[in-house]
Amino acid sequence: xxxxxxxxxxxxxxxxxxxxxxxxxxxxxxxxxxxxxxxxxxxxxxxxxxxxxxxxxxxxxxxxxxxxxxxxxxxxxxxxxxxxxxxxxxxxxxxxxxxxxxxxxxxxxxxxxxxxxxxxxxxxxxxxxxxxxxxxxxxxxxxxxxxxxxxxxxxxxxxxxxxxxxxxxxxxxxxxxxxxxxxxxxxxxxxxxxxxxxxxxxxxxxxxxxxxxxxxxxxxxxxxxxxxxxxxxxxxxxxxxxxxxxxxxxxxxxxxxxxxxxxxxx
Ligand code: URA
Ligand code: SF4
Numbered sequence: 136x137x138x139x140x141x142x143x144x145x146x147x148x149x150x151x152x153x154x155x156x157x158x159x160x161x162x163x164x165x166x167x168x169x170x171x172x173x174x175x176x177x178x179x180x181x182x183x184x185x186x187x188x189x190x191x192x193x194x195x196x197x198x199x200x201x202x203x204x205x206x207x208x209x210x211x212x213x214x215x216x217x218x219x220x221x222x223x224x225x226x227x228x229x230x231x232x233x234x235x236x237x238x239x240x241x242x243x244x245x246x247x248x249x250x251x252x253x254x255x256x257x258x259x260x261x262x263x264x265x266x267x268x269x270x271x272x273x274x275x276x277x278x279x280x281x282x283x284x285x286x287x288x289x290x291x292x293x294x295x296x297x298x299x300x301x302x303x304x305x306x307x308x309x310x311x312x313x314x315x316x317x318x319x320x321x322x323x324x325x326x327x328x329x330x331x332x333x334x335x336x337x338x339x340x341x342x343x344x345x346x347x348x349x350x351x352x353x354x355x356x357x358x359x360x361x362x363x364x365x366x367x368x369x370x371x372x373x374x375x376x377x378x379x380x381x382x383x384x385x386x387x388x389x390x391x392x393x394x395x396x397x398x399x400x401x
Pocket of ligand 2: 223226227228238314
């Protein structure tokens with residue numbers, strides 16, 4: 136498949152392109168993605184974080200707030216899948232536990248090479264206990280398809296926080312830095328169990344929290360660069376819920392996926 140064909144396929148998958156039906160997808164057969172624009176500077180994977188000026192240390196939540204005895208990051212870091220899942224489902228470490236219906240642990244291939252990280256469950260996810268099940272989830276599935284991936288097949292989907300954050304009016308909101316810091320040891324353990332080859336951060340919240348960057352870091356500093364998280368390459372793209380509202384940025388998200396594919400292929 137030429138790169139133009141692949142791009143059309145992507146645009147169609149995400150709902151803005153010509154009608155084109157995929158018959159089979161082979162990741163290995165992906166041709167060289169289109170060259171990235173000049174301004175995109177790629178960093179060697181092993182390079183130290185280049186954002187010293189942007190680094191952000193959220194205040195760590197009090198360890199004993201809700202008396203969760205399992206909440207020791209060092210203990211979490213040694214858990215197997217079963218224990219980790221059970222611990223998350225009973226976690227009361229931060230206030231997000233109060234209003235949840237279900238914890239949303241993550242879903243997909245536990246040996247996936249691709250890990251996609253969103254910010255946190257919304258209403259639908261809280262009801263179902265699975266990440267990205269609403270409209271944004273459909274778009275994410277189509278983005279995965281464009282990469283030759285599926286939820287259960289070489290892709291894993293998780294969030295920074297496992298419980299749904301809501302505002303005073305009961306509407307979805309992004310997690311705070313403190314909530315993210317409380318929950319991230321679970322994601323860290325998921326990552327070390329999965330051992331993916333590449334991480335795609337879906338949106339600013341996921342990117343900032345994984346890369347430990349200050350909340351005011353502009354997205355323009357995050358996209359188009361290969362970052363490093365725990366020695367793994369990390370590429371940032373727009374959050375699918377945002378892409379649902381922005382046609383132009385859907386096209387830019389294709390560039391991000393090209394960068395991710397090129398990085399994965401290396
Ligand atoms: N948005 C996210 O970031 N994660 C989900 O699971 C759903 C919506
Ligand atoms: Fe525990 Fe994470 Fe839920 Fe907070 S968001 S209660 S840390 S699982």
